Amino acid sequence: xxxxxxxxxxxxxxxxxxxxxxxxxxxxxxxxxxxxxxxxxxxxxxxxxxxxxxxxxxxxxxxxxxxxxxxxxxxxxxxxxxxxxxxxxxxxxxxxxxxxxxxxxxxxxxxxxxxxxxxxxxxxxxxxxxxxxxxxxxxxxxxxxxxxxxxxxxxxxxxxxxxxxxxxxxxxxxxxxxxxxxxxxxxxxxxxxxxxxxxxxxxxxxxxxxxxxxxxxxxxxxxxxxxxxxxxxxxxxxxxxxxxxxxxxxxxxxx
Amino acid sequence: xxxxxxxxxxxxxxxxxxxxxxxxxxxxxxxxxxxxxxxxxxxxxxxxxxxxxxxxxxxxxxxxxxxxxxxxxxxxxxxxxxxxxxxxxxxxxxxxxxxxxxxxxxxxxxxxxxxxxxxxxxxxxxxxxxxxxxxxxxxxxxxxxxxxxxxxxxxxxxxxxxxxxxxxxxxxxxxxxxxxxxxxxxxxxxxxxxxxxxxxxxxxxxxxxxxxxxxxxxxxxxxxxxxxxxxxxxxxxxxxxxxxxxxxxxxxxxxxxxxxxxxxxxxxxxxxxxxxxxxxxxxxxxxxxxxxxxxxxxxxxxxxxxxxxxxxxxxxxxxxxxxxxxxxxxxxxxxxxxxxxxxxxxxxxxxxxxxxxxxxxxxxxxxxxxxxxxxxxxxxxxxxxxxxxxxxxxxxxxxxxxxxxxxxxxxxxxxxxxxxxxxxxx
Numbered sequence: 199x200x201x202x203x204x205x206x207x208x209x210x211x212x213x214x215x216x217x218x219x220x221x222x223x224x225x226x227x228x229x230x231x232x233x234x235x236x237x238x239x240x241x242x243x244x245x246x247x248x249x250x251x252x253x254x255x256x257x258x259x260x261x262x263x264x265x266x267x268x269x270x271x272x273x274x275x276x277x278x279x280x281x282x283x284x285x286x287x288x289x290x291x292x293x294x295x296x297x298x299x300x301x302x303x304x305x306x307x308x309x310x311x312x313x314x315x316x317x318x319x320x321x322x323x324x325x326x327x328x329x330x331x332x333x334x335x336x337x338x339x340x341x342x343x344x345x346x347x348x349x350x351x352x353x354x355x356x357x358x359x360x361x362x363x364x365x366x367x368x369x370x371x372x373x374x375x376x377x378x379x380x381x382x383x384x385x386x387x388x389x390x391x392x393x394x395x396x397x398x399x400x401x402x403x404x405x406x407x408x409x410x411x412x413x414x415x416x417x418x419x420x421x422x423x424x425x426x427x428x429x430x431x432x433x434x435x436x437x438x439x440x441x442x443x444x445x446x447x448x449x450x451x452x453x
Numbered sequence: 454x455x456x457x458x459x460x461x462x463x464x465x466x467x468x469x470x471x472x473x474x475x476x477x478x479x480x481x482x483x484x485x486x487x488x489x490x491x492x493x494x495x496x497x498x499x500x501x502x503x504x505x506x507x508x509x510x511x512x513x514x515x516x517x518x519x520x521x522x523x524x525x526x527x528x529x530x531x532x533x534x535x536x537x538x539x540x541x542x543x544x545x546x547x548x549x550x551x552x553x554x555x556x557x558x559x560x561x562x563x564x565x566x567x568x569x570x571x572x573x574x575x576x577x578x579x580x581x582x583x584x585x586x587x588x589x590x591x592x593x594x595x596x597x598x599x600x601x602x603x604x605x606x607x608x609x610x611x612x613x614x615x616x617x618x619x620x621x622x623x624x625x626x627x628x629x630x631x632x633x634x635x636x637x638x639x640x641x642x643x644x645x646x647x648x649x650x651x652x653x654x655x656x657x658x659x660x661x662x663x664x665x666x667x668x669x670x671x672x673x674x675x676x677x678x679x680x681x682x683x684x685x686x687x688x689x690x691x692x693x694x695x696x697x698x699x700x701x702x703x704x705x706x707x708x709x710x711x712x713x714x715x716x717x718x719x720x721x722x723x724x725x726x727x728x729x730x731x732x733x734x735x736x737x738x739x740x741x742x743x744x745x746x747x748x749x750x751x752x753x754x755x756x757x758x759x760x761x762x763x764x765x766x767x768x769x770x771x772x773x774x775x776x777x778x779x780x781x782x783x784x785x786x787x788x789x790x791x792x793x794x795x796x797x798x799x800x801x802x803x804x805x806x807x808x809x810x811x812x813x814x815x816x817x818x819x820x821x822x823x824x825x826x827x828x829x830x831x832x833x834x835x836x837x838x839x840x841x842x843x844x845x846x847x848x849x850x851x852x853x854x855x856x857x858x859x860x861x862x863x864x865x866x867x868x869x870x871x872x873x874x875x876x877x878x879x
Contacts, residue, residue, distance in 0.1 A: 261776050287782035298777035302795050312781040
């Protein structure tokens with residue numbers, strides 16, 4: 199079950215964060231973050247609420263703006279240049295806690311929108327790709343329905359397919375299972391595990407520790423805007439070094 | 454059936470209501486002594502009013518009198534409406550030419566009905582419907598049109614820009630180049646026209662005698678003011694609403710300032726300013742048609758109100774919709790037209806139609822500056838001394854015509870709400 203500790207030292211990095219800082223007003227939400235993500239690496243980020251973990255991954259595709267430090271994604275340095283931001287967003291797919299499907303469009307239109315408008319893909323080709331992705335997340339029969347007609351788990355799988363439709367190099371997951379009823383968590387995690395096994399680079403904010411053990415190359419623990427501890431999953435769960443990590447793991451694992 | 458063990462129970466059909474009309478009345482109208490008495494009293498009151506109205510308006514009404522004096526002793530004097538029908542509908546438009554405003558009204562209705570069909574909601578179809586419809590309407594109303602070259606150039610520019618904005622990402626290379634060519638023709642042509650190099654050429658189409666706007670009156674005036682007022686105010690209101698949410702302080706400030714300024718003054722004062730004060734500021738020799746000035750005032754006024762309604766719709770959207778669109782790499786224009794506006798406009802259909810209905814009726818305020826809209830021409834029908842003394846009939850008739858229009862809009866709003874929400878609700 200456990201991911202074997204892979205040697206990633208020779209693999210090129212796709213995301214590099216150097217000295218990233220961010221404040222909301224006076225509140226220091228990200229404090230001196232340094233992070234290097236290798237190609238194909240799967241990282242699980244956990245931590246208490248308000249620790250800045252969502253903010254961290256939202257900085258990577260510029261949904262949030264960082265105020266100091268450098269973020270390099272796939273060779274492009276994030277700046278205020280709209281062209282840069284759009285270039286990065288084409289390579290980075292994102293899945294949200296609240297799905298954020300477009301309720302006025304059918305499932306198929308949700309999937310084909312970005313390929314058609316951003317990548318200028320012919321409609322037919324985009325629809326073929328969309329259908330193959332819907333098959334992969336096991337809901338091709340829902341293609342012509344609207345998001346409101348689907349269950350939460352189905353909606354989140356559509357959201358994953360929608361992000362994959364752009365053929366991204368990197369996938370960001372912002373608590374993808376937190377808004378789901380318990381019986382639907384597994385169907386979404388199964389899709390994510392499958393995706394991980396296919397070699398996608400993934401950054402995933404989640405408290406699903408089973409998922410972390412199964413696929414993560416590295417687990418990062420954040421608290422008060424800092425990366426407190428990071429390690430491969432076995433070691434991370436077996437013997438956390440930092441007191442705050444121990445406390446947090448104690449709270450989420452024993453109840 | 455409930456004695457089956459848990460887990461083996463079958464879903465049951467809901468209990469059937471078989472009590473019929475009597476049961477329904479007993480439950481809803483006579484459920485207690487108090488309710489019963491209220492029901493009886495209200496029914497009696499309604500019956501009395503309706504029977505009085507039917508007697509006045511139909512049973513004892515006079516439909517054929519040739520002067521007001523002959524109507525004495527009867528109920529409603531509908532003969533007055535019959536006699537003044539053409540004055541009420543078409544005002545002082547030349548009498549023997551009044552088939553033209555009639556056809557213009559028909560053309561506008563056809564245009565509006567075609568537009569209300571969702572299958573027509575494609576840029577090209579709408580453009581075709583509205584250019585043909587407007588051309589026919591104004592050709593009939595004016596009788597002659599002299600279309601200046603600059604209007605053609607402007608149209609080329611607008612079509613080219615619109616095409617580029619919507620189709621640049623998805624159109625074929627040839628199509629996109631055609632739009633570029635249109636924009637270039639528009640820009641260069643308008644530039645040359647302003648520089649005075651291109652002559653002031655006009656395309657003249659003159660099948661009928663010319664009737665200036667001062668002679669227009671009645672229903673076509675009300676319909677033109679309302680239709681074109683709202684058609685131009687709608688996109689303009691959308692731009693104002695988007696501008697008000699802009700991150701750029703100058704654009705935001707301008708939009709907020711405009712909206713607050715226009716909302717802060719009554720429509721009447723805006724109309725008076727357009728008709729009396731604007732000419733004072735214009736250089737001598739430059740005049741705008743009074744009708745056009747009133748039309749512009751209505752557009753500006755309606756635009757500010759529509760902007761605030763649409764802003765409400767924009768604010769009702771969850772932040773996640775904006776973020777999802779951003780995260781996909783859509784640019785601002787794509788995000789706004791593909792994701793945000795379709796949802797925001799859907800939410801605001803009821804208040805939007807409410808405003809449309811309000812403005813349809815508010816156009817009657819143009820009588821202040823001497824334009825003969827439908828209500829004003831109805832008023833004129835009362836001036837004739839031979840028919841003095843029957844204002845009730847005329848106003849009732851005018852109210853009925855307004856009601857037909859407003860109620861149609863209201864029903865359409867309801868229909869549209871259901872139609873657009875089909876699929877998106879469980």
